[in-house]
Amino acid sequence: MSSKEMIGASTTPIILTILLAGEDYGYEIIKKVRQYSSGNLDWSEPMLYPVLHRLERNGQIKSQWRILDNGRKRKYYSITSEGRTLLAEKKEEWEKMIEMLAKMWNLKLDWS
Secondary structure: OOOOHHHHHHHHHHHHHHHOOOOEEEHHHHHHHHHHHOOOOOOOOHHHHHHHHHHHHHHOOEEEEEEOOOEEEEEEEEOHHHHHHHHHHHHHHHHHHHHHHHHHHHOOOOOO
8 A cells, every 4th residue: 555645534534443452552563563564565654653643632632641560651642532522523534435335346447
């Protein structure tokens, strides 16, 4: 998947879906995206963190610093009720788009 527009449109629902399963930190979110996409999406920290910060500013996620056993700090993110509402809206939008495209592609259009 290389379209920047497609990646941009899918970033928020992907992050919120990952956080729906439980709180997580940035690098682990990146690893999960790579895993769920079978390596087709390879996000970077400079791409991820502005989105996390925007979602947090908008109240859709919240963060909490934790001190690890080795003394290092790590910021964990979790979804809020506002984030759950947004995810439900995005899920409905994507389902409608996928359904429409599937119908169109099943028309056996001349792809040449």
